Amino acid sequence: MLKMLLIAIVLLASLPLSQAATGFRQMTLHDAGERPLRLALWYPTRSTAPLHTVGENGVFYGTEVIEQAPADAGVYPLVLLSHGYGGSWRNLSWLAAALAERGYMVAAPDHPGTTTADRSPVEAARLWLRPHDLTRVLDTLLAKPTLAGRVDQARIAAIGHSLGGWTVMALAGARFSPAALRADCQRPVSRTVCGLIPELGLNTPEAEKQFATPLGDPRIRAIVSLDGGLTRGFTAAALKQVSVPVLIVAAGHNIADLPAREESGRLAALLPAASTRYQLLPDASHFSFMQRCKAGAEARLEHAEPGEGIICQDGGQRSREAIHQAVEQSVAAFLAQALGGTPVLR
Numbered sequence: 001m002l003k004m005l006l007i008a009i010v011l012l013a014s015l016p017l018s019q020a021a022t023g024f025r026q027m028t029l030h031d032a033g034e035r036p037l038r039l040a041l042w043y044p045t046r047s048t049a050p051l052h053t054v055g056e057n058g059v060f061y062g063t064e065v066i067e068q069a070p071a072d073a074g075v076y077p078l079v080l081l082s083h084g085y086g087g088s089w090r091n092l093s094w095l096a097a098a099l100a101e102r103g104y105m106v107a108a109p110d111h112p113g114t115t116t117a118d119r120s121p122v123e124a125a126r127l128w129l130r131p132h133d134l135t136r137v138l139d140t141l142l143a144k145p146t147l148a149g150r151v152d153q154a155r156i157a158a159i160g161h162s163l164g165g166w167t168v169m170a171l172a173g174a175r176f177s178p179a180a181l182r183a184d185c186q187r188p189v190s191r192t193v194c195g196l197i198p199e200l201g202l203n204t205p206e207a208e209k210q211f212a213t214p215l216g217d218p219r220i221r222a223i224v225s226l227d228g229g230l231t232r233g234f235t236a237a238a239l240k241q242v243s244v245p246v247l248i249v250a251a252g253h254n255i256a257d258l259p260a261r262e263e264s265g266r267l268a269a270l271l272p273a274a275s276t277r278y279q280l281l282p283d284a285s286h287f288s289f290m291q292r293c294k295a296g297a298e299a300r301l302e303h304a305e306p307g308e309g310i311i312c313q314d315g316g317q318r319s320r321e322a323i324h325q326a327v328e329q330s331v332a333a334f335l336a337q338a339l340g341g342t343p344v345l346r
Contacts, residue, residue, distance in 0.1 A: 020044045020072070020101070020103070021044075021045050021046070021047055021048070021051075021065075021066050022042055022043070022044070022045065022063075022064075022065045022097055022101055023041075023042070023043045023044070023065065023066050023068075023069030023071060023148070024040070024042050024043075024065035024066065024067050024069070025041050025068050025069075026038070026040050026041070027039050027041075029109075029136060029137070029140055031136060031140075034136060035112050035123065035129070036112070037109050037110070037136060037137070038089075038109065038110040038115075038117075039089075039107060039108070039109045039110075039137060039140075040089040040093075040107070040108045040109075041105070041106070041107050041147060041148045042096045042097060042099070042100035042105070042106040042148075043071050043072070043076070043105045043106070044072045044074070044076060044100060044103055044105070044149065045066060045069040045070060045071060045072055046070075046072055047066050047069035049069060051064040051065065051066060052064070052065065052066070052067050054093070055089075055090040055093040055291065058294070058300065059294060059300065059301060059311075059312075060290070060291035060292065060293060060294065060297070061292045061293075061294060062090075062093065062291075063094060063096075063097035064097075065097065071105075071145070071147070071148050072149055073149075073150075074149065074150070074344075075149075075150045075151070075152045076103060076104060076105045076149055076150070076152055077103075077104050077151075077152050077155035077156065077157070077335070077339050077343055078104065078105045078106075078107065078138070078141065078151045078155070078157070079096075079099055079105070079106045079107070079156075079157050079159055079335070080106075080107055080108075080137060080157070080158040080171075080220075081095070081096060081106060081107065081108035081158075081159050081164070082108075082109075082111070082130065082133075082134060082158065082159070082160035082161070082163075082164030082165075082167040082168055083108065083110070083111065083115065083160075083161060083162075083163075083164050084160075084161045084162025084163045084164050084165075084229070085114050085162060085163040085196070086114060086115070086116060086119070087115065087116060087161070087162070087290070088110050088116045088117065089108035089109070089110055090291065091161065091290045091291060092108060092159070092161060092289070092290075093108075093291065094291055094292065094324055095159070095324070095331065096108060098324075098332075099328075099331070102332055103342065104343055105141070105149050105151065107137050107138075107141060109133050109134070109137050111129075111130050111133055111167075112129075112133075113125070113126065114127075114130070114200075121199070124200060125200060125201025125207075126201065127202065127207070128170075128207070128210040128211055128213075128215060130163075130166075131167055131168075131170040131171040131215040131216075131217070132215070133167075134158060134168075134217070135171070135217045138151075138156065138217065138219060154340070155221060155340065156219050156221055156222075157220065157221060157222040157223065157224065157335055157338065157339060158171050158222075158223055159224040159225075159226065159331065160224070160225060160226065160228065161227065161228075161289045161290075162226075162227060162229045162258075162289075163228075163229055163230060164226075164228075165225035165226060165227065165228020165264075166228055166229060166231055168220075168223050168224070169223065169225060169228065169231060169234060169242075169246075169267070170215045171215065171216060171217050171220055171223070172220060172223045172242050172244055172246065173214065173215075173216030173218075173238070173241070173242055174234045174235075174238045174239050175211070175234065175235055175237075175238035176211050176215075176233050176235075177233055177235050178197075178202040178203070178208055178211060179208065180232075180233050180235060181194075181197065181202060181230070181232060181233030182197060182203065184232045185197065189232060189259060189262040189263070190257045190258055190259065190262075190263070191257060192256070193229055193230055193257070193258070196230070202233075220244060221244055221245075221338065221339060222244055222245050222246075222247075222334070222335060222339055223242075223244055223246045223247070224246070224247045224248075224249070224331055224335075225246065225247070225249070225264065225267065226249050226289045226327070227249065227251040227258065227260070227263075227264060227284075227286050227289060228248070228263060228267065229258050229263060231263055231264070231266065231267050232262070232263065232266060234267070234270075236270050239267065239270035239271050240270060240271070240272065242271055242272065242275075243272075243275075244275070244338075245275045245276070245277075245334070245337075245338040246267075246271055246275065246276045247276075247277045247279070247330070247331065247334040247338075248264050248267050248268050248271075248277065248278045248279070249264075249279045249281065249327060249331075250264035250265065250279070250280045250281065251281060251284040251285050251286050251288060251289070251315070252280050252282035252283065252284060253283060253288075253314070253316070255285045255286065255287075255310055255315070256285065256286035256287065258286050260280055264278070264280075265278070277334060279330055281323065281326070281327075282315070282316065283314065283315045283316025283317070283323070284314060284315055284323050285313055285315045287310065287311045287312070287313065287314075288314045288315070288320055288323045288324075289327065290311065292320050292324070297312050298312035298313065
């Protein structure tokens with residue numbers, strides 16, 4: 001019996017990455033002097049406990065994970081995720097699970113004020129705290145490796161969708177100017193984006209004061225923006241000084257009043273060419289980066305709130321699942337190059 005147990009332990013320790021499972025846990029950060037921050041974590045685990053589906057509801061499919069699994073003992077690269085305006089960690093859970101299967105630790109907070117379950121006007125108007133949310137998450141994971149494993153501090157990236165794209169660009173050190181955005185909105189490229197200025201507190205002296213302080217985190221080594229929004233407020237000079245590799249993925253089918261050329265395309269044009277990749281997906285909509293919709297979900301959303309069915313619309317014959325697979329491959333290839341290779345289960 002003891003001999004068989006030892007053999008099993010040795011075999012488990014030599015599992016290739018493809019056979020590792022994905023652990024998952026949720027928690028809330030309560031740091032002194034900070035706003036509470038709900039957090040979801042995905043990470044490699046050697047656990048063989050039963051799988052459970054998380055992030056699923058009547059509209060969206062979820063992903064299978066092992067909840068509360070112990071983290072693997074290895075050292076792994078970390079990806080921080082930032083959701084869009086009114087979204088949550090669930091929106092990019094498909095990408096989080098896929099990256100965890102590849103050997104990444106992934107952490108996704110719900111940004112107070114701009115998340116599904118917390119639309120506090122006070123918190124929404126403190127937009128400058130969004131990048132700080134990610135810094136807090138990073139600080140926590142470095143201080144508490146039992147949560148999701150040990151972080152390879154030389155291999156940390158951040159990925160954001162929509163307003164999350166803005167968040168990770170700010171984290172990369174790009175300076176944002178509310179005044180520049182307001183001036184740009186005199187002849188708006190996107191009335192939807194410009195209409196958010198009051199709600200996000202970007203017409204106040206406090207915003208000008210807060211955004212004068214650098215929001216970047218030098219520990220971040222790579223950035224991915226998925227159809228980012230609000231980015232026209234980043235100054236050209238600051239974008240030219242961004243020193244980390246950036247992948248920009250844009251949706252070519254504009255159904256969300258977020259034209260690719262004027263938002264993501266502008267970012268790509270102003271960032272350093274040598275360290276920037278730009279990918280336009282002609283058949284992707286802004287919402288293609290969210291979870292896969294279930295059959296009949298568009299009609300259910302439309303019935304519940306007219307106009308919301310658009311969330312389940314893409315822009316061509318390719319399925320959302322196929323778009324996700326293409327995005328995952330692009331992101332994985334970019335991260336492998338930017339962070340120095342693919343993760344290895346140790």
